[in-house]
Amino acid sequence: MERSLYMVRLLLGLTILSIISCSEKSETQTSIYFGGEIVNPTSDYVVLYHNDVFVDSVKLDDNNRFAFNLDNIEEGLYHFDHAPELQYVYLEEGDSLIARLNTVEFDESLVFSGKGSEINNFLIEMFLDYEMEEPLIEDFYELDASEFSIKVDSLRNIKVERLKDLAEEYEFSDRVLAMAEASIDYNSFISKEKYPFYHKKKLGEDTFHNIPDSFFAYRKQIDLKNKDLTYFRPYFDFMKWHFGNISYMTCLENCATENQPVNDRLHFNKHKLALVDSLVQQPELRDILFRNIAVDYLLKEHNPSAESRMFIDKFRALSSNDEHKEEIDLLYRGIENLQPNTTLPNILLLDANNKEVSIKEVANGKKHTVFYFWTAAQKKHFRNVNKHITELEQKYPQYNFVGINLRTSYPQWKLLVEEYKLDTSKQFYGENFKEIQMAMVIDALNKCVIAKDSVIVNGFADLYKSL
Incomplete structure (x- = not known):
């Protein structure tokens, strides 16, 4: 991302300094203040977590503002949840941090100001940078290992220099600096972990190319002991790739027959x-x-x-x-x-009239029902799946296609159903996400469950492959 965009985001933060003047708390009252404003809120609450542990929740006021006054909490990485979206925030003693965002473009609009804003703006910039670079890196996978490494390292070095400039301007603690460096490094390292597999796939080959040991020199920098990074998404995603790769390659070397991995x-x-x-x-x-x-x-x-x-x-x-x-x-x-010939689980849903209805009732008496799932957080998927369902309904008029919404507020769900003119008799709201996720084993965006009456036909179907 260009440095000019970085400056634009910092300048945008200056427009909300007025919020600080009316919201800032003295250090004698609280050790950390975290507040802000949410434009076009999708929920009444902002919920704060440290790792996977609930810390606190606050309700938006009449001006869509929120405020956390936090005493005696551990310094480190937190995440705040405004359903169905969430994002990271780094908090340390003495912070007086203000966030402003618009849920229409949640990540892109998020900007921090106040004490503690520098590291948090940098983290969101890194998130957006790597999101923007993904298509570019995708094209790099067809290059040989040396060329690929040069390209990826070049993108990484731009960010390293940006952090160096920022660290010269602001006094970061060692912990803050380590978090900032991790936001650069582990996204870059993920691309290198992916390379052997994506390169083989890009070239349409059956075997892996020989990759020099020097390509994997970055693995010497891996920190397996930094507790601050455990729940940081780039770090954890890297660990998943890393241990998967080492396991696969070790098995290929020691357990394979005729150079084929154990299937x-x-x-x-x-x-x-x-x-x-x-x-x-x-x-x-x-x-x-x-x-x-x-x-x-x-x-x-x-x-x-x-x-x-x-x-x-x-x-x-x-x-x-x-x-x-x-x-x-x-x-x-x-x-x-969810095995064939079992009955649908006992799940309660809400209809457009806020009335409870069981999933068995929805399927009862229907020849075939296809339950699919969507969320407002995945806007592109939501639009695509609506278009696809329309096509499937024309192709399979004997099937009943039923959408179950998850991880969206009930009012927002109703607005989307109305805006997209969806059939309210075929759209339901899932209030208890965890229960539905486990009972219907929702493991992918295109997951669907096909039932005949209330008996399961295929509990692990795919909207784009099974019909």
Whole structure:
């Protein structure tokens, strides 16, 4: 992203300094102040989390402003949730931080001002930069390893210089600087972890190219002990790719026959569990990696088999997180309950009149019902799926296509149904996202469940592939 855009965003922050003057609290009253204004709110509340733990929630006032006064909280990375959107905020002692955003373009419009704004504006800039660069990097994957590395390193170096300039202007603590550096490094490292697989796919080849060890020199910089980074998305996404890659390559080298990897998901995922167990000592990182491996295995397996139970037993022996263990058990039961010829789960939905209706009632008496899922947070998907459903309804008039909305406020859902002129008899609101996610095993944007009357025909269908 151009430096001029960076300056525009900083200048935009100056327009809301008036909010600070009427909202700022003295340090004798609170150690950290975090407030702001939300234009076009989609929920009545802003909810603050540290890692995955709830910290506090506040209701928007009549001017769509919010304010957190936080005492005795740990310095570090938090995220604030204004359903259905969320974004990071870094908080440290003495901050008086103001955020302003418009939910129409949540991430693009977000700007911080006040004490603590420099690191937070930098983090959102890095998020947007890498989002913008994705199509560019996608084209780089066809290059050889040396050329690819030069291109990716060049993009990274631009950001490193930007941070260097910022650090000279503002006095960052070591922890803040480490977070800023991580926002640059791990997104760049992800691209390199992807390279061997994407390069092979781009060239349409069956085997991996020999890649020099120097290409992976960045792996020496990996920090497996920094607790501050555990729940930072670029860091965790990198870890998923990294351990998946090492497991795959190790298995290809030691377990393969005729240079072909073992085609056994249980075998491969047990490799991943063992690798994380041997290399990662930081407890929270260990546990969320174990959880991710278990979720990934079960969602792709879709089969309540003896092998799946064996894998879950291995996961349970390694994990120290009881909530994760319960979640994996729920997921496994959800998979069991979505097998063919089982009845639909007992899920309650809301209709356009705010009346509760069970999912079985919706499907009852219908020859075939296709349940699909959407959220206001994925605007492009929402538009695409509406167009696709219209085409499917014409192609399969004997099917009943029913949309279930998730992670959107009820008023916003009603407005979208009205704006897009959707059939209210075929649109329902899912209030309890976690319950529906587990019961219907929602693992992809295009996931759908096909039922005949209230009996499941295909619990793991895809809107674009199964019809």
